[in-house]
Amino acid sequence: MSPNIVFIMADDLGYADISCCGRRDYATPNIDRIAERGVRFTQAYANSAVCSATRLALITGRYQYRLPLGLEEPLAGKTDVGLPPEHPTLPSLLRNAGYATSLIGKWHLGVLPSFGPLQSGYDEFWGFRTGALDYYSHRNSRGEADLWDGDVAIEQTGYMTDLLGDRAVDAIERQARNERPFLLSLHFNAPHWPWEAPGDQAESERLHDTRLRHYDGGTQRTYARMVQAMDRQIGRVLQALDANGLSGNTIVIFTSDNGGERFSDTWPFTGVKTELLEGGLRVPALVCWPDRIPAGRTSDQVMITMDWFSTLLDAAGTAPDARYLPDGMNLLPVLTGQRAPAPRKLFWRYKTNAQQAARDGDFKYLKIRDNTFLFDVVADPRERGNLKHRRKDVFDRLVADWTAWNAAMLPEIADSFGEVFTAAELADHIGAD
Numbered sequence: 001m002s003p004n005i006v007f008i009m010a011d012d013l014g015y016a017d018i019s020c021c022g023r024r025d026y027a028t029p030n031i032d033r034i035a036e037r038g039v040r041f042t043q044a045y046a047n048s049a050v051c052s053a054t055r056l057a058l059i060t061g062r063y064q065y066r067l068p069l070g071l072e073e074p075l076a077g078k079t080d081v082g083l084p085p086e087h088p089t090l091p092s093l094l095r096n097a098g099y100a101t102s103l104i105g106k107w108h109l110g111v112l113p114s115f116g117p118l119q120s121g122y123d124e125f126w127g128f129r130t131g132a133l134d135y136y137s138h139r140n141s142r143g144e145a146d147l148w149d150g151d152v153a154i155e156q157t158g159y160m161t162d163l164l165g166d167r168a169v170d171a172i173e174r175q176a177r178n179e180r181p182f183l184l185s186l187h188f189n190a191p192h193w194p195w196e197a198p199g200d201q202a203e204s205e206r207l208h209d210t211r212l213r214h215y216d217g218g219t220q221r222t223y224a225r226m227v228q229a230m231d232r233q234i235g236r237v238l239q240a241l242d243a244n245g246l247s248g249n250t251i252v253i254f255t256s257d258n259g260g261e262r263f264s265d266t267w268p269f270t271g272v273k274t275e276l277l278e279g280g281l282r283v284p285a286l287v288c289w290p291d292r293i294p295a296g297r298t299s300d301q302v303m304i305t306m307d308w309f310s311t312l313l314d315a316a317g318t319a320p321d322a323r324y325l326p327d328g329m330n331l332l333p334v335l336t337g338q339r340a341p342a343p344r345k346l347f348w349r350y351k352t353n354a355q356q357a358a359r360d361g362d363f364k365y366l367k368i369r370d371n372t373f374l375f376d377v378v379a380d381p382r383e384r385g386n387l388k389h390r391r392k393d394v395f396d397r398l399v400a401d402w403t404a405w406n407a408a409m410l411p412e413i414a415d416s417f418g419e420v421f422t423a424a425e426l427a428d429h430i431g432a433d
Contacts, residue, residue, distance in 0.1 A: 002098070002181040002316050005117055005291060006172075006241070007308070008234060009058075009185070011106060011192040015282040016262020016267045023265055026224040030235030031286070034254050034290060037287025039335055040298045044255065045359075047305040049255040049273055049280040049350055050074040050419055051131060054305050055187075059089045059109070059120070061309025061326035062427075065349065065409035071416040073274075075130055077142070082110015085119040088321040090309050091183055092121030092162040095357050097318040100180045103127060104167045105187035105306070114299050118151060119322045122185075125150055133189050134212055135196040136204035137158040141212045157196050161190045161226070164237060165233025169240045173391035174242035181316070186237065190230040193218070193222060197225030223263035248291045251315060253308065256283040262426060268381045274420050276348050276357040276366060277383060289315070299350055301334045302359065311335075347405045352418035353432075358402040363391075365398035374398070 020032040020040060047057035052074035056064040060083075064070025069081050083089070091101040102124040108114065108131050126149050130140040132147065133147075136159065140146040147154050158164060168186045195218030196203050207214055209335055234254070241247045258267045259280040261273050271277020287293065294314075304326035307358035313319060314332050325385045331361040333339035348357040356367040362378040373394040374388040375431035388395040423430045 001249060003291070004175070004181050004246055005094075005099075005183045005251045005312055006168075006237065006250060007185045007312075008107075008185070008252070008369070009055075009187045010189070010230060010254070010255045010256045011189050011193060012258065012261045012264070012273055013227070013256035013284065014264025014266045014270060014272075015279070015284055017191070017260060017264040018231075018284050020286070021284045022267055025220070026228055028227065028231040030231045030238060031284075033235075033238060034252050034286040034288050035296075037290055037295050038252075038293045038297070040428060041285040041287075041303055042298055042300050043302045044283050044285030045281050045302070045304045045346060046256065046258045046283045047253070048073065048348070049258050049275055051106075051192075053104075054109055054257045056083060057304075057306040057328075058115075058308060059083065059091070060324070061089060061090065061306050061313075061320060061328050062324065063306070063327050063347070063409060068410065069109065071351075071410060071413055073352065073416065073418045075110070076131065076417040076419075080114070080142055080275055080373050081112055082115030083120050083155075085115070087120070088324050089121045090312060091185070093214065093313060093318060093320065094316055095121055095123065095184050095314055098180055099316065100175060100178065100182040101185075102171050102182065103185045103187065104171065105164050105185070105342050106131075106189055107132075107187075110308060114150060116151060124171070127164070127187070129190070132192055132194070132212055133160060133395070133428055134194055134204050134207065135189070136201050137208060137258045139208075139212075143211075157227070159359065161188060161229045161233055162198070165236050168233070172237065172240040172244065172246070176246060181210065183312075188233075191223055191226040191261075191263075194262070195219070195222045195226070197222050198229050209313050218263055220263055244387070249289075251287065251289040251312065254284065254286045255305070255306075255308075259283065270382050270419070274352065275357045276350055278364075278377060281348065281357075288334065289335075294337060299341060300335060301331065302344040302346070303331060304344075306332050320351075347402055349412075350418070351416060352420040353376055356406075358398045358405070360398055360401065363387075363398065365395065365402060372399075 018028040138147040266279035270280035271279035310330040
C-alpha cells in the first residue's frame with residue numbers, strides 16, 4: 001500500500017534551532033519525536049540560502065537555476081515569474097499516481113493569475129502566496145491581504161502558526177476517511193520575521209503600516225516562543241496521525257528551507273541566510289516511516305533539499321517525468337539500511353556578493369566576492385582553516401567542476417532580486433555593503 005506523506009517545512013529555521021540538533025535554551029519535543037521514530041541527517045543542505053529558490057528545487061527535484069524563477073533570490077514583487085504550470089512537480093506526479101494532494105501554508109513560487117499551487121499539482125491550498133506574512137493581520141510585506149482558500153482570498157482571525165496546525169489536523173482527519181493515499185505539504189511561515197509569538201498582537205499592530213521587517217524588534221525569547229508554537233502544532237499533527245491509525249504507513253519529514261536568520265542558532269557553523277557559508281545552507285532534516293525505516297538512527301549521508309523529490313516518488317511507487325530528469329538522489333536505500341552513505345558532489349551559487357560553492361566528499365570550495373577558500377567541512381565545520389594553497393590540487397579541481405556545472409545552468413541576470421544583510425542592518429555584518 002502506498003504511504004501517506006506529510007512534508008513539514010519551517011521557514012528560516014537554523015540548523016541547531018531544535019533540541020535534537022543542539023538547541024539547549026528551549027525544547028522541541030514533538031519535532032524531536034520524528035527523529036526518535038526514524039532518522040536524523042547530520043549533513044543536510046538546503047538548495048539555496050533563501051526560500052523560494054529552495055522551494056523550487058524541492059517541488060521539481062532539480063537545481064533551481066534551471067528555471068527563471070530560480071534566479072530570483074528570493075522572488076520579490078515580480079508577477080510575471082513563477083513555476084510554469086506545465087512543469088512536472090512532486091504533487092502533480094503523485095496526483096497522477098493516485099494521491100490526494102494538499103498544500104497548507106507558504107507557496108512563494110509565483111502569484112495569480114499565472115501561477116499557484118492549484119496550477120502546479122495540488123488539489124487543495126490554504127495559506128499564503130508571497131514570502132512573508134504577519135502572524136495576526138495576515139498581510140504580506142507589501143501591506144496586502146494574503147490569505148487564500150484555493151484561489152479565493154479569505155479573512156480569518158488567529159495566530160498563523162495555530163491556524164496552519166488547525167488546517168493540517170482537519171486535512172488528516174478528512175483524508176483518513178478516504179481510501180486514497182495523500183500528500184500533505186505543511187509549510188509554516190515560522191520562525192520567519194516579523195518577530196511575533198503567541199500573545200504579541202500589539203507588535204503586529206505596531207507594524208501595521210510598515211514592511212514588517214522590523215530591525216528594531218525581536219528577542220531570543222520571542223524567537224523561542226515562535227519555534228515552540230510551531231512545535232506544538234507539529235505535535236497535534238503527529239497525534240492526528242496516531243489517532244487515525246495512519247502513523248505506521250506515513251512518511252513524515254521535517255526540515256527548513258534555508259539556514260537560520262538573526263536569532264537562530266547555527267552552531268557549529270558560521271554564516272546565516274543569504275550566505276553560502278555552512279550556516280546559511282545547513283538545515284535540520286528528520287524523517288520517519290515506521291513501517292519501513294528503522295527508528296532512532298542518525299545518518300552522515302550528505303543530502304540536499306531536491307533529494308526528497310526522487311525519494312518520495314520512489315516510496316510512492318512512481319517515477320519522474322523522463323523529460324525532466326531530477327538532479328537529486330534517491331535516499332530511500334540509505335534510509336532503509338539497504339545501502340551505505342555515498343559520497344556526493346553538490347553545487348551552489350548566489351548572485352549577491354558573487355558567491356559560489358561546491359562540496360565534494362569532505363571538501364568545500366567557497367567564493368565570496370573576490371575571496372576564495374577551500375575547507376574540510378567535516379574536520380572544520382566553522383570554515384576557519386583555508387586549505388586552498390596547501391591542497392591546491394583539490395581547490396583547482398573543485399573550481400573546474402563548479403565552472404562546468406555552472407555552464408549547464410541558466411546564466412545570472414541583472415534584474416533578478418538578491419537578498420543580503422548589510423552592516424546598517426546587522427552589527428555582525430560590519431564591512432558588508
